[in-house]
Structure formats: structure tokens, C-alpha cells
Amino acid sequence: MATILVVDDKDMMRDSLSLALARAGHKAVTTADPSEALGLVRQHRPSCVITDLKMPKMDGIELLQRIRAEHPDTPVILMTAFATISTAVQAIRLGAFDYVQKPFEAEEIQVVVERAVEHGKLVAENQAFRANAEATPPKVLVGDGRPMQEVQERIRQVAASSSATVLISGESGTGKENVAQVIHSQSARAGHPMICLNCAALPANLLESELFGHEKGAFTGADKLRKGRFELADHSTLLLDEISEIDLGTQAKLLRVLQERAFERVGGNVTQNVDVRVIATTNRNLLDWVKQGKFREDLFYRLNVVPIVLPPLRDRVVDLPLLCEHFLARIAARDGRPQRRFEPAALDLLQKYHWPGNVRELENICERSVVLENGEMLRAATISPWIATIGVSAPAIHDFAVGMQAGEAGIGGGVLEELERRTILKVLEKHNGHRLRTSRELGIGLRTLGMKLKKLKDEGVLVES
Ligand SMILES: Nc1ncnc2c1ncn2[C@@H]1O[C@H](COP(=O)(O)OP(=O)(O)OP(=O)(O)O)[C@@H](O)[C@H]1O
Ligand SMILES: [Mg+2]
Incomplete structure (x- = not known):
């Protein structure tokens, strides 16, 4: 249901239009006085205005111009008993949405009103798009590698x-x-x-x-x-x-x-x-x-x-410090708090990670670190569980893949299995064989780790000291 403002000095015309609009499912607001019309537009924000051309206090053309000046997106339909080509052309040139010639059938005006209402919706939709675009901050492309x-x-x-x-x-x-x-x-x-x-x-x-x-x-x-x-x-x-x-x-x-x-x-x-x-x-x-x-x-x-x-982040880790700086500055500005920084060891860790989620993942890690750390420095210990679950650096994967292509024999099983073996061994070594810590860093349960280690032992890859 749309609200339509009807401006006509003749009572009968206002009544019959109100009825026709009501039948079409719309609500009519009416006035006999064109000088009241602008106030009603402000008050009711009608989807369109239907106005008579010839009225004693102010003619329809003048009203059209005033509405256009203040509410350029509100369609105005003129009714005229004297639809000469020249008034019609003038009205359209001045921005009228359309005009109808009196006398007209209810259906005729209903069709024009539907079109006007539809038009208004499209304009509003467009504006919403525009507002949306303006609300998002300007995009910048960080990275100097x-x-x-x-x-x-x-x-x-x-x-x-x-x-x-x-x-x-x-x-x-x-x-x-x-x-x-x-x-x-x-x-x-x-x-x-x-x-x-x-x-x-x-x-x-x-x-x-x-x-x-x-x-x-x-x-x-x-x-x-x-x-x-x-x-x-x-x-x-x-x-x-x-x-x-x-x-x-x-x-x-x-x-x-x-x-x-x-x-x-x-x-x-x-x-x-x-x-x-x-x-x-x-x-x-x-x-x-x-x-x-x-x-x-x-x-x-x-x-x-x-x-x-766009190259994956793992192929442009040189951009990492700048990207971190960018995201952390943005988070600080948003939260109204001083900007945090990654300690050097943390940056080191970030540069070794292979970034399956690319820049979006980095953005998330920055966000998470800020939430979970209280101090100014974001520590390596905080981020390591998130990025060590995979734990293998891009170069390692690369070397490995090249090795496989060159025919370097794996122990059996596919590329992923071999990667998993190497990862487990690496993390286990890092924690001096401490199983609980290793399983945490790998993001798997202790029992799962136990099973995997047993398999490695059975294969002779792992020798218990
Ligand atoms: N070079 C960059 N500088 C600053 N911010 C970046 C840069 N690259 C990506 N981002 C940010 O990282 C996030 C992910 O980027 P974006 O949505 O453009 O990725 P995408 O390639 O379209 O991802 P998807 O394929 O999942 O749609 C966004 O918040 C974006 O602003
Ligand atoms: Mg995208």
C-alpha cells in the first residue's frame, strides 16, 4: 500500500480519486489547497502526488516546481482538462512524471499511479545502494613487495x-x-x-x-x-x-x-x-x-x-609487516585504543606460516590477538596455536612438492600423508617429545596423536629414545 497525495479544489474529484486509489489498495491524503500540499508532502512522504492543473490559489505547474525543488524523487502526476500538447510538454519538461487528461476512467489513473509508485521504489532502491557504498570506508591496497x-x-x-x-x-x-x-x-x-x-x-x-x-x-x-x-x-x-x-x-x-x-x-x-x-x-x-x-x-x-x-599471501610474505600494521591501526581507530604491535618473534612466526585463508585470515588473526592480549605487544605464544596447527612453512611445502615431482620417494601414501608425518615430527621435536603440548599445537586429541605416533613407529620412521 502506498500513500498518494491528491491536490484538487473540487470536492467531487478528490472523493472519486480517493475511492479509485483505495480500490487499488492505496491510501489517499487529500487537500483542496495547493499551498498546503508541500506541508503534506513533508508530513506524509507520499509515493506520488496527483494534482490538478487549474486551481484558484496556485496552479499545478507551480506546485510541480515547488515539489520538484524540495522532493526531486517524488513523482508528480498532473490532471488537466486542457491537455494541449504544449501544457503536457511543459509539464514533462518541468519534471512531471506524467499527465492524464480529464475526464478519465479510474483504471487510467490507477495505471499511471502504479508506474509512479514503482518508479519511486526503484529510485529509493538505488539510493540505498548508494548510501551503502558511501558508508563503507575507502579501500586501500596494502603491500609494497x-x-x-x-x-x-x-x-x-x-x-x-x-x-x-x-x-x-x-x-x-x-x-x-x-x-x-x-x-x-x-x-x-x-x-x-x-x-x-x-x-x-x-x-x-x-x-x-x-x-x-x-x-x-x-x-x-x-x-x-x-x-x-x-x-x-x-x-x-x-x-x-x-x-x-x-x-x-x-x-x-x-x-x-x-x-x-x-x-x-x-x-x-x-x-x-x-x-x-x-x-x-x-x-x-x-x-x-x-x-x-x-x-x-x-x-x-x-x-x-x-x-x-592476485598472488597468495604465502608468496608475498614481504607484505606481512605492512598488512599487520594496517589492520592493527584500523582496529585501534575503531576501538579508540592505542595501537598494538606484534613482537618480532610473532612477526617471524607469521612469515613462516603458509596462509591458506590469505589476507582475510591475517585480518582475523590480528583481530583475535587484540582481543586476547592485554599488553601493547602481541606475543608469539598467543598466535602460535592458531597458525601452528598446520605448522609447515610455505617453502617447506614447496620443497616437498618439488621433491615429489622430481621423484623423491615418500614413505608411502600421498602428499598429504607425508606432510602430516613431517609436521608431527617437527612439532614433536619442538616440544622435546612432550605429547600433550604437541597434540595441543597440532590441534588434535592426545589419543589421536598417540595412534599416529604408533603408526610412525611401526613404519620405522620414529624411533623412541
Ligand atoms: N592488499 C590488501 N590491503 C588491505 N586489505 C586487504 C588487502 N587484501 C585483502 N584485504 C582485506 O582482506 C579481506 C579479504 O579480502 P577480499 O574480500 O577482497 O578477498 P576475496 O579475494 O574477494 O575473497 P573471496 O574469494 O573469499 O571472496 C578484506 O577485508 C579486505 O579488505
Ligand atoms: Mg570476494
């Missing part, structure tokens, strides 16, 4: 071109969305909010209408027109997160938008043209998906115009 410098350079180049499609790939938590935000905010499109859609979150049929919108009545449940993300992103950037998850049917439609920047809403036949930069992200190897027939090759090439590959 070689890999990040290259990414920064790529971002500078791609931000300068305002339409090139970008494909950002990288493991989960490497900062793909972050990079997309930075590209958008450095580009000529920064004045508009970036629109995002997580493609993995929706089933195929919903995804399509989310992307392209749908007309009223396009399918059961489509009780109103809805703009899709492409339309909402007009003049802006559209981030398609986890693009690999799009079904093949929607892939074909996406291909067309990328080629022609044109599409139709679901259930519609009017071609919509949009000016959008698309940024897609993926944490899968899309080329593999192409080979497996899960992703269209032509779409891949359309997306991969400018590729940006």
Missing part, C-alpha cells in the same frame, strides 16, 4: 581506461573484491556506487533476473517491474563475484551484454542499453573450467581483457 607493486601498476592502467573488462583471479581471501573497489574508486566512474553481485549465491533462474531485471508479470511472483544489476550499474562498475558459478544459459546472455552492452529484461522486449564496466572475480582456474566444458570459451576471452592475478 614486487608482486603487489605489479598489481598496483595494473590497477593504475586499468582505472585509466573506463570501460575495459577486468578478470581478477586469486585464492579465497587474497583481496579480489578489495582490488575491484580500488579500480572503481580510481576510475572516472567513481562518482557512482559500484554494484556487486555474488553469482554463487543464487540459483540460475533468480540469477538471470537479478542481472537483467524483469518486467511485471514476467513469471509467477514477479508482481512488479524490477531493475537488474546491469541497469543499476549504468555509468558505474558492476562486480560479478565468483563468475565461474554462472550456469551456461546465463553465460550466453552475459556474453551478449559484454559484446553489445545491450539486453532485455526478463519477460520484456525493449532493448536496454547500458554503459557499464564489468569486473569479474574467480577463485577457480577458469581456463580449466573452459576445458571441462563448464565455462564458455568465448565468454572467458570477453572477460579476460585485462587479467589481474
Whole structure:
């Protein structure tokens, strides 16, 4: 139900309009006096205003202008007995949503009102998107090591071109969305909010209408027109997160938008043209998906115009001190407390960890340390249980993997099993054979550790001293 303000000096007109609106499920607020209208708009925030053109105190055009000045998003519908082309044109030029010519049928005005109400909702939705975008702090890309410098350079180049499609790939938590935000905010499109859609979150049929919108009545449940993300992103950037998850049917439609920047809403036949930069992200190897027939090759090439590959954190541990500094400063600012620091031994430990959750995991560890430590220094002892459960450094894994490829014989079993053996031995050695401490650090129960050690002994790997 929407609230509609009706302004007309004729009692009969106000009454019959109120009735027609009530039948359509809306609530009418009425006044005979146009000079009262602005106050009523302020008070009731109506979804639209219907006003007569000819009224004694103030004519509809003047009222239209006043409403437009104060509430530019409130649609105004004019009623006129003298619908000459020129008044109609003038009204529309001054920002009227539409006009109806008297006498009119109830149905006629109901249709126009529905459209106006719908329009108002879309505007509000857009504003919510905008407000959301403004509320989040500006994104920064921290990291001064070689890999990040290259990414920064790529971002500078791609931000300068305002339409090139970008494909950002990288493991989960490497900062793909972050990079997309930075590209958008450095580009000529920064004045508009970036629109995002997580493609993995929706089933195929919903995804399509989310992307392209749908007309009223396009399918059961489509009780109103809805703009899709492409339309909402007009003049802006559209981030398609986890693009690999799009079904093949929607892939074909996406291909067309990328080629022609044109599409139709679901259930519609009017071609919509949009000016959008698309940024897609993926944490899968899309080329593999192409080979497996899960992703269209032509779409891949359309997306991969400018590729940006975010290296995993384990390959850029040089950035760790700066990243920690960044996160700890942000936490301190948020909590209104002095900034904490990791002691050197803790930083050392962080640099040896292999970071399966990448930057997001680091962010979490910073947060957790601040919560659990009271002093200014964040100690190695505090963080070691969290990161030692895996306990093997990236280089160790790398050396090991290379060794396996080169044919270095394992003791039997797969790569993971061998890694586990080495990890257990390492942690056990660190704790001088103390089983309880070892099991805690490994994050497994004492009994499980006992079983694993027995197996190692049986295999002759472990010799009890
Ligand atoms: N270089 C960086 N500088 C500062 N913050 C970063 C950086 N990289 C990532 N972050 C932060 O780490 C967190 C994870 O980043 P983001 O969400 O962009 O990762 P993602 O690659 O999109 O992850 P997923 O694949 O899980 O969606 C965010 O809070 C982000 O702000
Ligand atoms: Mg993401």
C-alpha cells in the first residue's frame, strides 16, 4: 500500500480519486489547497502526488516546481482538462512524471499511479545502494613487495581506461573484491556506487533476473517491474563475484551484454542499453573450467581483457609487516585504543606460516590477538596455536612438492600423508617429545596423536629414545 497525495479544489474529484486509489489498495491524503500540499508532502512522504492543473490559489505547474525543488524523487502526476500538447510538454519538461487528461476512467489513473509508485521504489532502491557504498570506508591496497607493486601498476592502467573488462583471479581471501573497489574508486566512474553481485549465491533462474531485471508479470511472483544489476550499474562498475558459478544459459546472455552492452529484461522486449564496466572475480582456474566444458570459451576471452592475478599471501610474505600494521591501526581507530604491535618473534612466526585463508585470515588473526592480549605487544605464544596447527612453512611445502615431482620417494601414501608425518615430527621435536603440548599445537586429541605416533613407529620412521 502506498500513500498518494491528491491536490484538487473540487470536492467531487478528490472523493472519486480517493475511492479509485483505495480500490487499488492505496491510501489517499487529500487537500483542496495547493499551498498546503508541500506541508503534506513533508508530513506524509507520499509515493506520488496527483494534482490538478487549474486551481484558484496556485496552479499545478507551480506546485510541480515547488515539489520538484524540495522532493526531486517524488513523482508528480498532473490532471488537466486542457491537455494541449504544449501544457503536457511543459509539464514533462518541468519534471512531471506524467499527465492524464480529464475526464478519465479510474483504471487510467490507477495505471499511471502504479508506474509512479514503482518508479519511486526503484529510485529509493538505488539510493540505498548508494548510501551503502558511501558508508563503507575507502579501500586501500596494502603491500609494497614486487608482486603487489605489479598489481598496483595494473590497477593504475586499468582505472585509466573506463570501460575495459577486468578478470581478477586469486585464492579465497587474497583481496579480489578489495582490488575491484580500488579500480572503481580510481576510475572516472567513481562518482557512482559500484554494484556487486555474488553469482554463487543464487540459483540460475533468480540469477538471470537479478542481472537483467524483469518486467511485471514476467513469471509467477514477479508482481512488479524490477531493475537488474546491469541497469543499476549504468555509468558505474558492476562486480560479478565468483563468475565461474554462472550456469551456461546465463553465460550466453552475459556474453551478449559484454559484446553489445545491450539486453532485455526478463519477460520484456525493449532493448536496454547500458554503459557499464564489468569486473569479474574467480577463485577457480577458469581456463580449466573452459576445458571441462563448464565455462564458455568465448565468454572467458570477453572477460579476460585485462587479467589481474592476485598472488597468495604465502608468496608475498614481504607484505606481512605492512598488512599487520594496517589492520592493527584500523582496529585501534575503531576501538579508540592505542595501537598494538606484534613482537618480532610473532612477526617471524607469521612469515613462516603458509596462509591458506590469505589476507582475510591475517585480518582475523590480528583481530583475535587484540582481543586476547592485554599488553601493547602481541606475543608469539598467543598466535602460535592458531597458525601452528598446520605448522609447515610455505617453502617447506614447496620443497616437498618439488621433491615429489622430481621423484623423491615418500614413505608411502600421498602428499598429504607425508606432510602430516613431517609436521608431527617437527612439532614433536619442538616440544622435546612432550605429547600433550604437541597434540595441543597440532590441534588434535592426545589419543589421536598417540595412534599416529604408533603408526610412525611401526613404519620405522620414529624411533623412541
Ligand atoms: N592488499 C590488501 N590491503 C588491505 N586489505 C586487504 C588487502 N587484501 C585483502 N584485504 C582485506 O582482506 C579481506 C579479504 O579480502 P577480499 O574480500 O577482497 O578477498 P576475496 O579475494 O574477494 O575473497 P573471496 O574469494 O573469499 O571472496 C578484506 O577485508 C579486505 O579488505
Ligand atoms: Mg570476494
